[in-house]
Amino acid sequence: MSKEQKITGNIQPPNKDLEILKQNFPSCFDKKGEFDFEKFKIQLSKNEINFSKESYGMDWLGKSYARLLATDETTTLLQEDEKFNQKEENKNSENLLIKGDNLEVLKHLSNAYYEKIKMIYIDPPYNTGSDGFVYADDRKFTIDELQELAGVNEERAKRILDFTQSKSNSHSAWLTFMYPRLYIAKQLLKDDGAIFVSIDDNELAQLKLLLDEIFGEENFVEIFTWNKTSTPASLSKKSRKTVEYILCYEKNKNNFKYYGEDLSGGDQPLLNEGNNIGVLKIPKDKIIFKIDDGIYNSGQYHRINLLNDIEIIEGKSSEDLNIEGRFKWQQSFLDNEISKGTTFIIKSNKFSIRFQRFEDESYKTPTNYIRDNIIFPLLDKTNAEIDTNETSSKELEELFGSKVFDFPKPVSLIKYLINFLVNENELILDFFAGSGTTGDSVMQLNAEDAGNRKFILAQLPELIDQKSNQTAYDFVKNELKVEIPTIFEITKERLIRASKKIQGEREGEDFSNQDLGFKVFETMPIWEDYNFESEELEKQTTLFDESKLTKEDIKALLVTWKTYDGISLTETIQETDLNGYTGYYSYENLYLMDKGFTTTNLKVLLEKIDIDKNFNPTTIIAFGYHFESKNLREISENIKSYANKKSIDIDFITRY
Numbered sequence: 031m032s033k034e035q036k037i038t039g040n041i042q043p044p045n046k047d048l049e050i051l052k053q054n055f056p057s058c059f060d061k062k063g064e065f066d067f068e069k070f071k072i073q074l075s076k077n078e079i080n081f082s083k084e085s086y087g088m089d090w091l092g093k094s095y096a097r098l099l100a101t102d103e104t105t106t107l108l109q110e111d112e113k114f115n116q117k118e119e120n121k122n123s124e125n126l127l128i129k130g131d132n133l134e135v136l137k138h139l140s141n142a143y144y145e146k147i148k149m150i151y152i153d154p155p156y157n158t159g160s161d162g163f164v165y166a167d168d169r170k171f172t173i174d175e176l177q178e179l180a181g182v183n184e185e186r187a188k189r190i191l192d193f194t195q196s197k198s199n200s201h202s203a204w205l206t207f208m209y210p211r212l213y214i215a216k217q218l219l220k221d222d223g224a225i226f227v228s229i230d231d232n233e234l235a236q237l238k239l240l241l242d243e244i245f246g247e248e249n250f251v252e253i254f255t256w257n258k259t260s261t262p263a264s265l266s267k268k269s270r271k272t273v274e275y276i277l278c279y280e281k282n283k284n285n286f287k288y289y290g291e292d293l294s295g296g297d298q299p300l301l302n303e304g305n306n307i308g309v310l311k312i313p314k315d316k317i318i319f320k321i322d323d324g325i326y327n328s329g330q331y332h333r334i335n336l337l338n339d340i341e342i343i344e345g346k347s348s349e350d351l352n353i354e355g356r357f358k359w360q361q362s363f364l365d366n367e368i369s370k371g372t373t374f375i376i377k378s379n380k381f382s383i384r385f386q387r388f389e390d391e392s393y394k395t396p397t398n399y400i401r402d403n404i405i406f407p408l409l410d411k412t413n414a415e416i417d418t419n420e421t422s423s424k425e426l427e428e429l430f431g432s433k434v435f436d437f438p439k440p441v442s443l444i445k446y447l448i449n450f451l452v453n454e455n456e457l458i459l460d461f462f463a464g465s466g467t468t469g470d471s472v473m474q475l476n477a478e479d480a481g482n483r484k485f486i487l488a489q490l491p492e493l494i495d496q497k498s499n500q501t502a503y504d505f506v507k508n509e510l511k512v513e514i515p516t517i518f519e520i521t522k523e524r525l526i527r528a529s530k531k532i533q534g535e536r537e538g539e540d541f542s543n544q545d546l547g548f549k550v551f552e553t554m555p556i557w558e559d560y561n562f563e564s565e566e567l568e569k570q571t572t573l574f575d576e577s578k579l580t581k582e583d584i585k586a587l588l589v590t591w592k593t594y595d596g597i598s599l600t601e602t603i604q605e606t607d608l609n610g611y612t613g614y615y616s617y618e619n620l621y622l623m624d625k626g627f628t629t630t631n632l633k634v635l636l637e638k639i640d641i642d643k644n645f646n647p648t649t650i651i652a653f654g655y656h657f658e659s660k661n662l663r664e665i666s667e668n669i670k671s672y673a674n675k676k677s678i679d680i681d682f683i684t685r686y
Contacts, residue, residue, distance in 0.1 A: 046217065088239045092206035094180040095190045100210035104137045106130065106553035108593060109586035115549045123547035124600045126486040127525060129518045130553030132461040135488040136214040142593045147218045148456035150225040151447060151468055153439055157204040158232050165203035167194050201236055212244050218459065219281040224251065226447050227277045234275055241279050251278040256400040256443060259418050288450040290396030305356040310364055314347040317374050320454065396450060417442045426465060429527050434502040434520055435465040444471035455482040463487035466524035473546055477532045491516040551599055554586060576655035584623050588614055591651065595619055609634040620647040625656040632665060640675045648678060654686040
């Protein structure tokens with residue numbers, strides 16, 4: 031079959047709610063695909079569902095505009111930092127750092143990472159009046175365009191455009207900024223995922239209402255209070271501020287119990303460096319292994335010595351488990367637990383330290399006040415103090431050798447939040463990355479418990495003000511040799527140094543299975559004259575000069591398209607030789623991006639489909655500007671008529 035798509039100028043987050051409505055209420059859509067709410071109300075009323083005349087909600091100047099931004103097409107492409115990503119420590123990494131406006135980044139992630147993120151933590155601007163937040167938007171709409179797109183009248187459209195172009199830091203400006211980012215973030219969360227948002231009292235009330243609207247009031251979990259400072263400034267005659275807040279919402283409210291603190295009295299057989307070395311034997315029928323199937327030979331795994339060979343098949347072991355380490359429990363205590371019917375879960379390919387009762391009752395849930403001296407699982411220290419801003423600032427200063435970032439969030443705080451619900455091979459997203467604390471926290475946790483969590487960070491290349499932060503400016507310009515110093519460079523360098531610090535502090539440990547690298551991508555503007563409507567293709571072809579595109583431009587288009595097609599950024603694309611013409615193959619998608627595709631190349635392509643067992647494209651995508659019309663027709667007709675030996679149903683798509 032053959033079909034055409036115009037994608038590049040129309041990359042936007044999918045509206046899954048609308049798709050569900052179309053599936054279940056097709057009669058409520060007109061021939062143009064527009065949703066008829068009145069028909070929808072009538073259909074529900076027939077089922078005795080009454081609409082309340084009273085309503086409660088949140089409105090502000092710019093809300094309709096914020097909704098438009100949440101679903102509007104992106105204005106950028108994604109490009110890879112190939113030199114950095116091919117370094118030995120980064121080439122196989124599944125961690126990501128993306129440079130760009132986080133709204134654009136989120137839109138690019140919305141297909142490949144749809145419902146893939148277990149946890150989101152963000153520390154957005156607090157809108158205090160002194161944190162530098164102003165609403166800045168480079169999208170340009172006329173009053174008429176905004177009326178049509180946002181569904182508002184002329185007077186409101188004019189007011190919205192005035193406020194979006196005025197660099198406002200009002201409540202309305204802040205809400206307009208936050209709404210589309212949170213809207214897309216929700217789509218990225220797994221069904222059992224959760225979001226944590228740091229804030230202070232300037233926007234706490236507004237943020238709570240906004241999250242209620244986007245995530246649903248019923249999915250609210252808690253407002254956690256964190257003691258941010260031990261030396262509060264006397265900025266007010268009424269009080270000295272010592273706390274900030276972290277709002278938590280789940281994608282869908284569930285009964286999952288969050289890890290908070292260990293129960294007292296050594297209630298888990300966790301490793302503790304202060305204990306003597308002991309041996310534990312656990313019957314194979316009392317353990318559920320949440321690790322990869324396969325044979326595990328006796329030997330050292332992280333800080334546990336496996337004393338016998340075992341084979342794991344579907345979470346069960348072929349043999350009883352005999353392990354040696356510095357355990358809190360002795361065998362007699364363990365045997366007593368087993369006699370009560372307790373079953374254990376082991377959650378690490380390195381048999382590190384997570385021994386969890388199957389009933390999940392061997393720990394406390396977190397309190398809503400995050401204090402210091404909290405004892406929580408998975409950390410080497412039995413007394414894990416949650417740091418204040420003062421401590422975290424000092425730690426970061428030691429890492430860099432100078433003060434390059436003000437008030438970074440403590441690693442210990444983020445580790446504590448991650449540990450609530452992320453114990454396995456899960457993704458953690460932070461799209462206000464700042465100094466990179468979240469990435470540092472993920473790497474540290476993995477080093478401590480041999481975990482396999484991954485992070486995705488996004489950071490705007492915000493210019494560093496030389497006057498207000500001379501130290502940071504000089505560090506980036508002189509030490510990092512970056513001509514235009516931005517916050518992104520500090521984020522990137524923090525992750526590099528944090529990785530080296532972890533390996534330096536744990537010298538002698540095996541990090542071969544630890545992901546201590548990351549890949550870098552960044553957004554770039556779509557080329558001038560490139561964004562157009564598909565029905566205007568013939569007219570616009572003469573306006574866009576594809577000959578000006580560089581090899582790097584085509585690579586960026588390829589990265590953007592493959593991500594749009596649901597392929598993660600860390601998945602490599604295989605270059606496929608078609609008798610001198612290079613195709614790009616990944617996850618059953620074959621991309622034909624370059625000029626010069628001939629009938630001979632087509633013949634080789636069809637033969638390769640037949641004979642190469644590892645080459646099974648279900649979709650072939652061609653960059654239309656690099657093909658003549660007759661070539662596209664030839665490819666389309668041959669793909670459609672060719673009866674390949676594998677009986678693969680192949681789509682051919684032309685994109686411009």
